[in-house]
Amino acid sequence: MHNRPIRSFVLRQGRFTPAQQRAFDEHWSRYGLDYDGRRRDFTAAFGRAAPLVLEIGFGNGEQLLHSSQAEPARDFIGVEVHRPGVGRLMNGLAGADLGNVRLYAHDAVEVLENEIAPGALAEVRIYFPDPWHKKRHNKRRLVQPGFLDLLASRVVSGGRLHLATDWADYAEHMQDVLARAPLWRPDPDHASSAERPPWRIETHFERRGLRLGHRVWDFVHARL
Ligand SMILES: C[S@@+](CC[C@H](N)C(=O)[O-])C[C@H]1O[C@@H](n2cnc3c(N)ncnc32)[C@H](O)[C@@H]1O
Numbered sequence: 001m002h003n004r005p006i007r008s009f010v011l012r013q014g015r016f017t018p019a020q021q022r023a024f025d026e027h028w029s030r031y032g033l034d035y036d037g038r039r040r041d042f043t044a045a046f047g048r049a050a051p052l053v054l055e056i057g058f059g060n061g062e063q064l065l066h067s068s069q070a071e072p073a074r075d076f077i078g079v080e081v082h083r084p085g086v087g088r089l090m091n092g093l094a095g096a097d098l099g100n101v102r103l104y105a106h107d108a109v110e111v112l113e114n115e116i117a118p119g120a121l122a123e124v125r126i127y128f129p130d131p132w133h134k135k136r137h138n139k140r141r142l143v144q145p146g147f148l149d150l151l152a153s154r155v156v157s158g159g160r161l162h163l164a165t166d167w168a169d170y171a172e173h174m175q176d177v178l179a180r181a182p183l184w185r186p187d188p189d190h191a192s193s194a195e196r197p198p199w200r201i202e203t204h205f206e207r208r209g210l211r212l213g214h215r216v217w218d219f220v221h222a223r224l
Contacts, residue, residue, distance in 0.1 A: 007107065008130060008142040009057075009081050016083060023087035027094045032086075033077075033115075035106040040115040042075065045102050050075045051122035054154075056108040056142070057081075057129055061089025062203045068098045070199065074122070076101045079108040109147070116154050123160040124151050128205055131167040143174050145181065152183035152223055159223045160187060164200065164216060166209035171217035183224050190220035 024032075033045060043049045051074045058064050058078045068076055078101060080086050086105045093101055104111050132140040143163060151161060161184060165171050171193070178184055190197050196218055206216060 006139055008109075008132075008140050009107070011081060016087075019091075020084050020087035023090045024083075027090035031090050031093055031101060031103050033102050033104050035104055035111060035115065037110070037114045039117055042077070042102075042120065046075045046100065048075070050100070052077060052120060053123045053125065054079065054108075054112075054116070054121050055125045055127070057126060058085065058089065059128075059203070059205060060085045061092060063125075063127060063201055064089060064101055065092045065096070065098075066201045067199065068093065068101045069096065072100060074100065077104070077116075078102070079104045079106060079111050081105065081107060108142075109150070112150055112154055118153050119156045121155045121159060123162070124155060125162045125200075127162075127164045127200065127203070128166060128209070129163075129170075131165065131170045133167060133169060138173075141170065141173065143170075143177055145177055148177060148181040148184060152181065155223045157223055161219075161221045161223065162197065162200070163219045163221075164196075164206075166206065166214035166216045168215075171219075174217070174219055178219060178221055181221075184221040185224060187220040187222045190218070193217040193219055 042052055053074050054077045055064055056079050058080045061078065064076055064078045083105050086103055089103065126142065129142045132138055155161065163174055165174060197220060
């Protein structure tokens with residue numbers, strides 16, 4: 001059995017409203033992927049073969065809802081442990097009748113390790129991951145050397161990794177870990193961490209950070 005005691009999230013239970021339950025009842029069969037720990041055939045899941053983009057920790061899914069419409073030639077896998085957010089996004093996707101998104105309500109690390117084949121992904125996006133800014137909690141941060149190696153193994157050569165954060169010390173940590181990652185190089189087309197690339201929208205969550213006076217860092221790297 002795989003044993004991974006340190007997780008990047010704490011699951012808060014008991015906030016599931018009837019509307020969110022309805023979203024699962026009505027839309028999970030179309031958009032949901034039940035984690036079962038085996039390699040997934042995404043061509044079968046989407047009904048076509050298209051470049052695959054993974055968004056980890058999508059929150060309420062604002063960005064995925066946008067991406068799926070703005071980038072219709074790509075297929076999007078969203079992974080989020082917070083089920084109310086999953087329900088909310090499914091309502092949005094169904095409302096716009098979008099077909100190029102599938103969702104896991106599960107730990108992204110396990111999904112990557114067990115369900116996604118090596119080289120299967122064109123891109124990975126992680127926007128505003130939980131900062132775990134207390135020193136003793138730093139180890140819970142998703143972005144760590146081993147995690148970047150795992151991502152590199154799942155992303156095709158020439159593929160992309162895009163991280164964003166509004167916490168200065170997490171930005172510094174990301175930069176350090178990326179600089180030491182053997183298979184990731186800064187993408188010369190998106191070299192400035194002060195510029196939001198055109199495919200990322202400003203979300204509700206980000207606006208809250210900006211109101212608090214935070215700046216935002218975007219790191220776009222290419223897989224060697
Ligand atoms: C601070 S929120 C940001 C949400 C969203 N990306 C945004 O920008 O609004 C981080 C999210 O990552 C999710 N998360 C953290 N670790 C995760 C993991 N290992 N697998 C899946 N989701 C995770 C949390 O549940 C949370 O919703």
